[in-house]
Amino acid sequence: MDNFGRKWDQFVEIFIHQNGYQKVVEGLQNTVVIAVLGLVIGILIGILIAAVRVVPKYKVFPRILNAICSVYVGFFRGTPIVVQLLVFYYVMLPILGLHKTGVQVSIFVFGLNSGAYISEIMRGGILSVDGGQMEAGRAMGLSFTATMLKIVIPQAIKNILPTLGNEFIALIKETSVVSFVGAADLYVAFNYIGSNSYEFMVPYLVMAVIYIVIVMAISLGIKLMERSLRKSDRRN
Amino acid sequence: MIDVINLEKHFGDHKVLRGISLSVKKGDIVVVIGPSGSGKSTFLRCLNCMEDPTGGQIIFRDADIADPSVNINVHRQHMGMVFQHFNLFNNKTVVENIMLAPVYVKRKEMRKKKRKNFFLSLTNLFRKEEVKPYQITSKKRIREQARGQAMELLGRIGLEDKADVYPSTLSGGQKQRVAIVRSLAMNPDVILFDEPTSALDPEMVGEVLELMKSLAEEGMTMVIVTHEMGFAKEVANRVIFIDEGKILEEAPPEEFFGNPKNPRLKEFLAKVLV
Ligand SMILES: Nc1ncnc2c1ncn2[C@@H]1O[C@H](COP(=O)(O)OP(=O)(O)O)[C@@H](O)[C@H]1O
Ligand SMILES: [Mg+2]
Numbered sequence: 245m246d247n248f249g250r251k252w253d254q255f256v257e258i259f260i261h262q263n264g265y266q267k268v269v270e271g272l273q274n275t276v277v278i279a280v281l282g283l284v285i286g287i288l289i290g291i292l293i294a295a296v297r298v299v300p301k302y303k304v305f306p307r308i309l310n311a312i313c314s315v316y317v318g319f320f321r322g323t324p325i326v327v328q329l330l331v332f333y334y335v336m337l338p339i340l341g342l343h344k345t346g347v348q349v350s351i352f353v354f355g356l357n358s359g360a361y362i363s364e365i366m367r368g369g370i371l372s373v374d375g376g377q378m379e380a381g382r383a384m385g386l387s388f389t390a391t392m393l394k395i396v397i398p399q400a401i402k403n404i405l406p407t408l409g410n411e412f413i414a415l416i417k418e419t420s421v422v423s424f425v426g427a428a429d430l431y432v433a434f435n436y437i438g439s440n441s442y443e444f445m446v447p448y449l450v451m452a453v454i455y456i457v458i459v460m461a462i463s464l465g466i467k468l469m470e471r472s473l474r475k476s477d478r479r480n
Numbered sequence: 481m482i483d484v485i486n487l488e489k490h491f492g493d494h495k496v497l498r499g500i501s502l503s504v505k506k507g508d509i510v511v512v513i514g515p516s517g518s519g520k521s522t523f524l525r526c527l528n529c530m531e532d533p534t535g536g537q538i539i540f541r542d543a544d545i546a547d548p549s550v551n552i553n554v555h556r557q558h559m560g561m562v563f564q565h566f567n568l569f570n571n572k573t574v575v576e577n578i579m580l581a582p583v584y585v586k587r588k589e590m591r592k593k594k595r596k597n598f599f600l601s602l603t604n605l606f607r608k609e610e611v612k613p614y615q616i617t618s619k620k621r622i623r624e625q626a627r628g629q630a631m632e633l634l635g636r637i638g639l640e641d642k643a644d645v646y647p648s649t650l651s652g653g654q655k656q657r658v659a660i661v662r663s664l665a666m667n668p669d670v671i672l673f674d675e676p677t678s679a680l681d682p683e684m685v686g687e688v689l690e691l692m693k694s695l696a697e698e699g700m701t702m703v704i705v706t707h708e709m710g711f712a713k714e715v716a717n718r719v720i721f722i723d724e725g726k727i728l729e730e731a732p733p734e735e736f737f738g739n740p741k742n743p744r745l746k747e748f749l750a751k752v753l754v
Contacts, residue, residue: 380567383528384581384666385557394580398571 248446255437255446264437271433272454278350278422278429279415285355286415287408290362293317294400295392297363298370313363320360326421328353333425346427350419358415365407369400402473409466413459420455430454481506481540481670481701482527488535489519489526489725496522498725499536504670504703509696511712511733512705514722515748520705523722524672527703528552528559541669557585560663560671564679566655568647568662575643578630578662579623585666586622626665633661637691653684657691670701677708709753713737721745 258264293313299306320328333349344352373396381391401408423432434451438444482504489497496519504510514520525531526546527538533546545555569577593614604610634640637657647655656676663671676692677685689711696702696715706712712719712733719736721729721744729742737753740746 374567374570376563376565376567377569379530380561380563380569382553383530383556383561383563384663385553385555386581386584387553390584394584395569395571402571 251443251446254441254443255450258437258441262440264433264440267428267433267436268430271428271430274347274422274427275416275419275429276458278347278354278419278427279412281351282354282358282415282419283408283412285351286358286362286411289355289359290366291397293359293363294366294370295397297367299388317360317363320357325353325357325418326424328357329422329425346422346425349425350422350427354415354419358411362408362411365404365411366400369404369407370396372403373399405473406466406470409462409469413462416458416462417455481508482703483539484527484536485539486536487523487526487533487538487546489522489531490534496725497526497533500722500725500727501536502720502727502730504701506669506701507699508701508718509716510703511716511719512703512722513707513709513712513719513748518723519725520722521674524561524674524703524705527672528556528561530561557581557666558669560666560668562656562659562663562671562673562676564675566647566652566659566679568650568655568659570647573644573646574639574650574658575627575630575634577647577658578633578665579626581662582626582629582665583622586617586626587619590616590619590622629665633664634658637661651684652680653687656680656684656688660688660691660695664695670703671695673702673704673706675705675707677706707752709737721748723748 259268293316296306296309296313299310301307301310329350332353333346337344337349377395377399378388378391381395382388386394419429420431422429423435430451434447435444438447441447482502484500484502484504487497487500488495500523502510512520512523522531526533529538529545529552532548536546537544538546540555541558543550543555545552568574569580572580593616597613597616600611600613631640631643634643637660639654639658642650642654642658647658650658660671660676673692677688680688685708689708692702692704692711693715704712704716714733716733719731719733720727721736721742723744729736729740729745731740736745737749740749
């Protein structure tokens with residue numbers, strides 16, 4: 245234990261007196277920003293793809309769109325996220341001649357990636373809405389798109405909110421690989437502290453605790469949200 | 481009002497409607513009866529193209545709406561539909577359910593007028609005498625008007641106090657009455673009813689039929705699929721019997737129930753009128 249006490253002191257020394265906390269705050273910020281923006285982009289893409297996939301497919305145009313969406317979902321669900329990050333950062337950017345930071349690329353790739361997963365969740369959500377809702381909207385003269393936007397999708401989102409919360413947790417954890425493209429997240433921050441003290445035990449332990457705290461906070465948020473949804477169902 | 485000419489509908493090889501012709505005049509109350517699975521719902525759903533007919537014509541407002549190239553949404557705005565399972569929008573309050581379609585249509589019109597005004601302002605540059613632009617209302621006014629109208633409709637069925645609750649708190653009878661006034665909010669030329677009382681507890685059937693009767697007295701045109709023979713006798717001015725996708729008998733109610741000619745109808749009536 246004496247040993248651990250010394251390691252702890254070393255960690256505190258770097259964390260507080262050598263500005264290690266600044267790195268951690270920055271890393272935490274990047275982790276959260278990538279996960280939150282990734283989720284937002286993912287939800288938008290997910291809704292779009294899910295809507296395409298439930299459109300009736302008598303005509304050619306919806307079929308083509310549907311095929312494109314299948315390929316998209318297949319690619320992002322069929323390859324590891326690290327590979328996607330590397331491909332976008334080291335292959336796509338040079339080809340397109342773009343200069344983007346690791347954080348920007350991470351937001352983009354995590355958005356596309358979670359879009360693929362969320363589209364499947366969303367599709368389930370849309371299919372779980374009673375078909376009579378679409379019928380009633382169409383029978384009144386609303387277009388397919390208008391009925392989708394005003395009636396079906398809001399109900400679908402309500403149904404899948406808890407699942408989306410879990411997707412958010414998964415995103416927070418998965419962002420721990422963004423250092424592959426040079427984005428400074430929590431891992432980079434604690435790795436920095438560890439390298440400066442030649443001592444990794446305490447930094448990585450603290451990092452694990454931070455992840456656990458974030459995930460527990462989100463879980464609590466989901467629980468509260470579920471409870472309030474259930475309450476509004478009863479009141480309804 | 482609606483002229484159905486030789487309407488056919490098949491699902492794959494299954495021929496559900498085999499040439500139905502019917503003419504519905506303004507103010508008509510046509511009741512459709514027939515055994516389960518005979519194609520009554522399919523017939524009704526073809527009238528507003530919820531099912532696309534596979535043959536024949538449906539003339540409504542001077543257009544053949546069975547033709548897939550017409551904009552069906554516009555025609556549906558003049559044709560209400562009431563479902564067996566009510567289909568109120570679960571994510572909207574009662575009053576929002578009633579306001580939704582009128583607000584949607586009026587906002588669409590407003591956007592169209594705005595576009596036209598924009599082009600007018602351009603072409604006016606080249607005119608000697610300026611053409612006056614269209615009057616534009618605001619989104620807020622459209623909502624206020626629609627809400628006023630919706631509250632009036634709720635007053636008619638005595639449910640003003642339920643305006644701001646969600647449909648899941650209503651009883652079946654209340655839901656169906658809201659669904660009926662929801663279709664009234666568009667001032668339709670005709671309303672289609674598909675077994676509007678079949679999903680209701682017996683004690684709630686009366687309140688829905690009363691409301692439908694009052695619509696009939698006001699001269700609303702209606703096509704009603706129902707098993708309520710008493711209601712058909714009292715309210716209909718024509719009853720048709722559909723079996724195996726064909727109209728086997730069409731007559732005023734006195735004759736239809738008093739002196740049925742088709743043997744299948746006789747058999748059917750003997751079963752249901754015990
Ligand atoms: N979407 C559909 N696809 C395939 N068959 C259908 C469909 N809708 C109805 N049918 C068939 O058409 C026939 C008539 O159905 P329906 O019009 O609902 O009868 P009814 O309302 O008189 O009870 C039934 O045999 C039913 O199985
Ligand atoms: Mg039916």
